[in-house]
Amino acid sequence: MWSQRSVVDYGLAKRAALASLSSGRVTTTDLCDAHPYLLRAAKHHGEPTDRQCPVCRRRKVTHVTYVYGSELGRCEGRVKMTAELVEMAREYGEFRVYVVEVCQGCAWNHLTVSYVLGTGEPGDRGRRAAGK
């Protein structure tokens, strides 16, 4: 069922970015540059969190989850809800999930974590589709 593999935590990179901001090495314009597409994804497909935006501290950040993997075909690069991932983890051999936190107030955005999901049998679905 739900087992995350090869988890990469981007907390360090995020803290470094925020430290650069507080020291004045970068400005909020540099960091709060969410692409309009990402902001739209956050609004329509994002999942609310309880965590305050580290930059403007006025709104809570939204998580937007993307999936990538050679098995996914046309689903690759799509935004998914956590509930859909559970289903996909049973269906596909391996795919990587990227979770981006987005503030819809100031457009702060940063990769939070990425991990691999799937049955662990690469190409499983492809083989079945080919009838082997």
Ligand SMILES: [Zn+2]
């Ligand atoms: Zn913000």
